Amino acid sequence: MAKLRLDLDFEKGKARIGRMKTPHSEFETPVFMPVGTQATVKSVLPADVLETGSSIILSNAYHLYLRPGPEVIHRAGGLHSFMNWPGSILTDSGGFQIMSLGHSVSITDEAAVFRSHIDGSPIRFSPEDAVRAQVAFGADIIMCLDQCIEYPATYAQAKEATERTILWAERSKKEKVPDCQSLFAIVQGSVFPELRRYCCLELSSLDFPGYGIGGLSVGESKEQFYEVLNYTTEYLPSDKPRYLMGVGHPVDIIEGVLAGVDMFDCVLPTRNARHGIAFTMDGSLNLRNARFSQDFLPIEEGCDCMTCQGFSRSYIRHLLIARESLAWTLISIHNLRFFQRFMEIVRRRLADGTLLNFRHHIAQVYSG
Amino acid sequence: MAKLRLDLDFEKGKARIGRMKTPHSEFETPVFMPVGTQATVKSVLPADVLETGSSIILSNAYHLYLRPGPEVIHRAGGLHSFMNWPGSILTDSGGFQIMSLGHSVSITDEAAVFRSHIDGSPIRFSPEDAVRAQVAFGADIIMCLDQCIEYPATYAQAKEATERTILWAERSKKEKVPDCQSLFAIVQGSVFPELRRYCCLELSSLDFPGYGIGGLSVGESKEQFYEVLNYTTEYLPSDKPRYLMGVGHPVDIIEGVLAGVDMFDCVLPTRNARHGIAFTMDGSLNLRNARFSQDFLPIEEGCDCMTCQGFSRSYIRHLLIARESLAWTLISIHNLRFFQRFMEIVRRRLADGTLLNFRHHIAQVYSG
Numbered sequence: 001m002a003k004l005r006l007d008l009d010f011e012k013g014k015a016r017i018g019r020m021k022t023p024h025s026e027f028e029t030p031v032f033m034p035v036g037t038q039a040t041v042k043s044v045l046p047a048d049v050l051e052t053g054s055s056i057i058l059s060n061a062y063h064l065y066l067r068p069g070p071e072v073i074h075r076a077g078g079l080h081s082f083m084n085w086p087g088s089i090l091t092d093s094g095g096f097q098i099m100s101l102g103h104s105v106s107i108t109d110e111a112a113v114f115r116s117h118i119d120g121s122p123i124r125f126s127p128e129d130a131v132r133a134q135v136a137f138g139a140d141i142i143m144c145l146d147q148c149i150e151y152p153a154t155y156a157q158a159k160e161a162t163e164r165t166i167l168w169a170e171r172s173k174k175e176k177v178p179d180c181q182s183l184f185a186i187v188q189g190s191v192f193p194e195l196r197r198y199c200c201l202e203l204s205s206l207d208f209p210g211y212g213i214g215g216l217s218v219g220e221s222k223e224q225f226y227e228v229l230n231y232t233t234e235y236l237p238s239d240k241p242r243y244l245m246g247v248g249h250p251v252d253i254i255e256g257v258l259a260g261v262d263m264f265d266c267v268l269p270t271r272n273a274r275h276g277i278a279f280t281m282d283g284s285l286n287l288r289n290a291r292f293s294q295d296f297l298p299i300e301e302g303c304d305c306m307t308c309q310g311f312s313r314s315y316i317r318h319l320l321i322a323r324e325s326l327a328w329t330l331i332s333i334h335n336l337r338f339f340q341r342f343m344e345i346v347r348r349r350l351a352d353g354t355l356l357n358f359r360h361h362i363a364q365v366y367s368g
Numbered sequence: 369m370a371k372l373r374l375d376l377d378f379e380k381g382k383a384r385i386g387r388m389k390t391p392h393s394e395f396e397t398p399v400f401m402p403v404g405t406q407a408t409v410k411s412v413l414p415a416d417v418l419e420t421g422s423s424i425i426l427s428n429a430y431h432l433y434l435r436p437g438p439e440v441i442h443r444a445g446g447l448h449s450f451m452n453w454p455g456s457i458l459t460d461s462g463g464f465q466i467m468s469l470g471h472s473v474s475i476t477d478e479a480a481v482f483r484s485h486i487d488g489s490p491i492r493f494s495p496e497d498a499v500r501a502q503v504a505f506g507a508d509i510i511m512c513l514d515q516c517i518e519y520p521a522t523y524a525q526a527k528e529a530t531e532r533t534i535l536w537a538e539r540s541k542k543e544k545v546p547d548c549q550s551l552f553a554i555v556q557g558s559v560f561p562e563l564r565r566y567c568c569l570e571l572s573s574l575d576f577p578g579y580g581i582g583g584l585s586v587g588e589s590k591e592q593f594y595e596v597l598n599y600t601t602e603y604l605p606s607d608k609p610r611y612l613m614g615v616g617h618p619v620d621i622i623e624g625v626l627a628g629v630d631m632f633d634c635v636l637p638t639r640n641a642r643h644g645i646a647f648t649m650d651g652s653l654n655l656r657n658a659r660f661s662q663d664f665l666p667i668e669e670g671c672d673c674m675t676c677q678g679f680s681r682s683y684i685r686h687l688l689i690a691r692e693s694l695a696w697t698l699i700s701i702h703n704l705r706f707f708q709r710f711m712e713i714v715r716r717r718l719a720d721g722t723l724l725n726f727r728h729h730i731a732q733v734y735s736g
Binding site: 038039045306314330 | 406407408410411412413414416435436439440443444445450451452661662664674678679680682683685686687689690692693694696697698
């Protein structure tokens with residue numbers, strides 16, 4: 001089982017195209033990772049996720065730590081075996097989820113203490129706990145626990161959380177991690193350039209095999225988001241993978257690629273599917289709309305996904321209106337394939353110098 | 369496109385084994401038909417239904433008439449095309465669903481008049497409407513509209529409904545049905561032997577290509593059910609398919625086979641799946657039970673279904689507890705395959721003379 005490897009084949013400005021290899025799969029970067037928070041990409045069988053062209057998925061250590069717990073997954077032979085997923089897995093540590101718990105969480109240098117969102121029981125979750133749980137899960141890429149910073153935050157709040165994120169990364173690095181797993185650190189710093197720079201440099205000096213960029217797309221303006229992102233990637237080592245956490249709107253993915261990001265994840269393909277929203281290269285469709293009741297075209301003409309090969313907008317609308325869960329499955333499969341096709345186009349357009357034209361088109365059809 | 373054909377290969381007592389051919393598939397009888405009420409076998413992709421060994425499914429004219437309506441399905445190219453199902457389809461007419469509406473329905477010789485269970489709008493549904501809708505849907509086998517009789521019913525009530533069911537069958541037979549579709553009549557008569565016999569003889573004289581046995585398993589005792597069933601099949605032509613409607617509990621299927629039934633349908637495989645209940649040859653399992661949390665066996669050892677090839681009881685329990693819809697999909701696939709494996713065993717045991725031993729085992733493990 002080889003460790004993580006990223007070979008860069010093409011660079012233009014800060015953007016780059018490469019191939020990443022983990023013990024479970026090899027794939028082109030920039031890559032989009034579907035989200036399987038609770039050890040399932042919602043409503044889609046693993047073989048069907050694979051058929052969308054997805055090679056690496058994300059799951060969530062915070063959720064799996066609470067339920068079913070590290071022991072169950074470890075005894076199952078790890079997360080790949082537990083969920084029957086043959087590709088690569090990245091587990092997020094839970095910093096973002098803990099931030100989302102709001103006032104019920106208390107964070108000290110020692111650990112985050114909070115109440116479980118499932119049953120209210122008290123939980124103490126330290127950076128060491130996060131690494132140990134992720135070692136039990138056995139994901140190819142695992143993440144240090146970070147303190148994700150809400151927006152807006154004062155400079156003092158952001159500084160404290162950034163210092164703690166660095167401290168936790170140092171302690172995480174001391175935990176024993178098997179050779180087949182790679183531990184990434186996470187950059188925080190809110191929208192303060194000097195904190196972002198400081199965090200990047202401190203974490204880089206610890207020499208992690210890859211870096212997540214966290215605390216973005218949490219409420220700041222698009223301008224701030226893109227500016228901080230571009231500033232942050234300046235200070236990360238260019239030979240290591242960069243992962244922009246939780247960001248996956250098509251326009252934001254292109255901005256991330258231009259800023260030099262290699263990896264993206266987002267719940268949009270499956271979450272939007274459950275609301276009847278399908279992605280296409282010409283914008284999104286709300287398939288609950290009555291205008292689709294006798295529309296016998298596939299979701300997107302020319303799409304090669306399993307859904308578009310056999311099912312019409314009319315049928316999927318019928319399933320949505322009848323509240324049949326097969327609707328979520330069919331739209332999720334299309335949306336997951338959309339994001340893989342989208343990344344193929346982004347990589348090709350980057351290589352042939354026309355990515356800015358594509359960004360213009362996507363920004364137009366996905367505005368508002 | 370050949371019309372319906374049933375070739376009987378083996379007979380023992382009243383029970384028989386055969387091969388049925390419709391314009392869309394050929395399969396062995398006695399056969400189990402999964403239910404796709406709203407043009408979807410709930411939570412399972414059609415290709416995965418096919419992989420369970422299912423060749424014919426049931427859908428429901430009453431539900432599809434109300435939503436999305438005959439026009440949509442006809443314009444889609446028929447129900448096979450609409451739902452992307454390559455096998456055979458039988459559509460039930462809706463007699464049972466109309467009975468289930470209870471007091472809000474008024475039935476005359478002309479038609480059933482009721483309020484839609486979806487939006488309360490008034491609906492008038494005649495036997496002619498039922499045939500025309502099913503012609504628009506294009507199912508291989510379609511059913512006459514019947515007046516299903518609640519249990520208990522007085523003799524007078526049962527007689528009136530039985531007479532009306534015969535009258536409606538006569539009128540249904542006058543409707544134009546394409547060569548590729550076969551119209552079955554439905555036997556009613558509640559638990560009154562003379563009404564069952566009368567209905568069988570009247571419908572037989574109309575020479576339908578097959579016969580449904582309706583109005584059973586609606587509240588009567590098991591003894592009454594088996595007795596009436598055995599009495600009813602005595603008076604049906606032996607060379608025509610016999611379909612015991614809505615009956616699918618494993619023990620009842622064996623009783624049906626012994627009484628000479630060729631076709632069964634039931635919602636149990638998919639409905640029980642949504643409650644976490646899996647069928648096995650040694651009884652059912654409630655996979656929500658805590659004892660499965662670290663049980664890494666498949667649902668049923670030796671089962672060749674897609675679920676048992678890749679997923680453990682522990683994982684499926686986790687999905688159930690986390691309310692992930694993939695649990696329904698995985699258990700449904702297993703349960704659908706269980707019913708096909710069950711029918712294979714029933715046919716083999718019938719052929720080799722050991723079906724009564726198998727009935728004894730199944731009655732024991734599925735008692736109470």
